[in-house]
Amino acid sequence: MSRTKQYKEQDVIQKAMGLFWRNGYEATSVRMLEKEMGINQFSIYSSFGNKHGVFIESIKAYKSELNSIRNILKNSNNGIVGIKQFFYDFLEFTRENEVGKGCLVCNTLSELGNKAEPDLMLELMMFTDEIRSLFIYNLKQDENKKVELLKKEANFLTTSMLGLSLGSRVQNQNQLEDYIEMVFFKV
Amino acid sequence: MSRTKQYKEQDVIQKAMGLFWRNGYEATSVRMLEKEMGINQFSIYSSFGNKHGVFIESIKAYKSELNSIRNILKNSNNGIVGIKQFFYDFLEFTRENEVGKGCLVCNTLSELGNKAEPDLMLELMMFTDEIRSLFIYNLKQDENKKVELLKKEANFLTTSMLGLSLGSRVQNQNQLEDYIEMVFFKV
DNA sequence: AATGAAACTAAGCGTTTGCTTAGGTAATAT
DNA sequence: ATATTACCTAAGCAAACGCTTAGTTTCATT
Numbered sequence: 279m280s281r282t283k284q285y286k287e288q289d290v291i292q293k294a295m296g297l298f299w300r301n302g303y304e305a306t307s308v309r310m311l312e313k314e315m316g317i318n319q320f321s322i323y324s325s326f327g328n329k330h331g332v333f334i335e336s337i338k339a340y341k342s343e344l345n346s347i348r349n350i351l352k353n354s355n356n357g358i359v360g361i362k363q364f365f366y367d368f369l370e371f372t373r374e375n376e377v378g379k380g381c382l383v384c385n386t387l388s389e390l391g392n393k394a395e396p397d398l399m400l401e402l403m404m405f406t407d408e409i410r411s412l413f414i415y416n417l418k419q420d421e422n423k424k425v426e427l428l429k430k431e432a433n434f435l436t437t438s439m440l441g442l443s444l445g446s447r448v449q450n451q452n453q454l455e456d457y458i459e460m461v462f463f464k465v
Numbered sequence: 466m467s468r469t470k471q472y473k474e475q476d477v478i479q480k481a482m483g484l485f486w487r488n489g490y491e492a493t494s495v496r497m498l499e500k501e502m503g504i505n506q507f508s509i510y511s512s513f514g515n516k517h518g519v520f521i522e523s524i525k526a527y528k529s530e531l532n533s534i535r536n537i538l539k540n541s542n543n544g545i546v547g548i549k550q551f552f553y554d555f556l557e558f559t560r561e562n563e564v565g566k567g568c569l570v571c572n573t574l575s576e577l578g579n580k581a582e583p584d585l586m587l588e589l590m591m592f593t594d595e596i597r598s599l600f601i602y603n604l605k606q607d608e609n610k611k612v613e614l615l616k617k618e619a620n621f622l623t624t625s626m627l628g629l630s631l632g633s634r635v636q637n638q639n640q641l642e643d644y645i646e647m648v649f650f651k652v
Numbered sequence: 653a654a655t656g657a658a659a660c661t662a663a664g665c666g667t668t669t670g671c672t673t674a675g676g677t678a679a680t681a682t
Numbered sequence: 683a684t685a686t687t688a689c690c691t692a693a694g695c696a697a698a699c700g701c702t703t704a705g706t707t708t709c710a711t712t
Contacts, residue, residue, distance in 0.1 A: 302576065304491050304492060305491060377578075377579055380575075384631065385575060387631065387634070387635050388567075388572060388575040388576070388631055388634070389489065389575070389576055391564075391634050391635070392564055392634070392635070429643070430643045430646065430647055431647065433639075433640045433643035433644055433647070434643060434644050434647035434648070436636075436640070437628045437629070437632040437636065437640065437641070437644040438625070438628055438644075439628075440627070440628045440631040440632055440635075441624045441625055441626075441627045441628025441629075441631070442624070442628075443631075444571065444574065444575055444627040444628070444630075444631060445624040445627055447574070447575070447578050447579070448574050448578070448579070448627075449623075449624060452620075453620045453623070453624065454624070456616070456617045456620035456621060457620055457621050457624040457625075459617065460617055460618065460620070460621035461621070
């Protein structure tokens with residue numbers, strides 16, 4: 279018995295996510311979100327509460343978006359080879375034009391550091407933990423690997439992803455390929 | 466034949482740098498700079514032109530600050546061992562309280578990406594090139610190393626520093642040590 | 653067709669942003 | 683001592699920020 283929404287929240291969040299991904303949180307204004315999402319500020323605030331709310335939902339949308347390449351790793355059973363493929367898949371995933379957009383979660387960790395609000399920080403930490411677990415799962419496919427080394431390698435790969443994320447935004451393809459090859463030369 | 470400045474530009478820039486380092490560029494307002502630098506907005510603008518000018522000088526001050534650990538690497542002749550020490554020195558250099566501040570240049574690259582103004586971008590790129598050159602210089606101390614591998618390793622270490630920088634801000638000491646040990650396990 | 657509830661538009665709220673400027677102050681050269 | 687010149691204080695500028703709200707439109711239900 280009332281007017282129906284002229285947009286799907288999922289659709290407009292997808293667009294908001296792209297904007298946050300390219301510009302970061304602070305550099306993305308609500309006016310910019312209006313234009314990109316194609317809806318008015320009233321609708322933004324009634325659907326998501328505030329800018330922070332739009333961002334949280336954008337982070338969740340980013341996770342879903344990343345599922346495409348995460349599932350490849352999830353279904354891989356080549357051990358370290360699958361993880362290496364994930365690194366390359368991520369590079370492709372992040373590519374925009376000449377330069378990449380990095381990982382939205384890593385970008386956010388860098389921008390807000392430990393000043394992120396608790397609910398956002400939780401979301402960010404959950405993400406990195408999931409990636410890390412996925413690395414461990416794949417590393418375990420080599421049954422000869424000792425537990426001690428496995429832990430070290432998981433930590434190594436997790437931090438290496440941070441480097442790849444930032445690298446994808448400022449370094450050229452050749453440099454990034456050298457990086458990935460060396461990361462997995464050593465593991 | 467006029468009034469003398471009540472502050473040294475070098476001193477106030479040092480304080481500005483600290484603020485930018487902790488908060489990033491956008492999240493640091495001119496009002497905050499006023500308080501931290503201990504001088505009035507008029508003085509800030511007459512000395513440095515605008516906020517961007519303060520930041521450029523802060524980046525330069527950061528480079529000088531980093532000279533303490535860069536000179537150690539410059540004077541090292543242990544090849545890869547010296548570079549590994551540099552990674553650890555950097556961790557110590559970046560430490561604030563429980564969590565690190567990362568590398569100001571890396572933080573800026575992440576925040577502004579390729580949207581940084583040309584003069585700033587030049588300053589940032591010069592910095593990373595200098596670090597990279599220093600890595601190459603130290604890698605060459607192993608005369609058996611082939612040119613092909615040397616280039617790859619330099620690229621690897623440069624991107625690895627990006628990971629260490631972001632890692633220092635969000636990961637614990639144990640994780641970071643595992644990371645460094647793995648980076649230098651085979652190089 | 654009339655009703656009522658939710659969605660939309662657009663104007664505007666108070667605050668903060670980077671930056672400027674008028675007026676008073678202090679230090680040096682004569 | 684006085685004049686001169688640059689520095690400092692503090693108030694204020696327009697624009698942009700996140701967010702709200704009054705007024706209108708739309709549509710499912712009766």
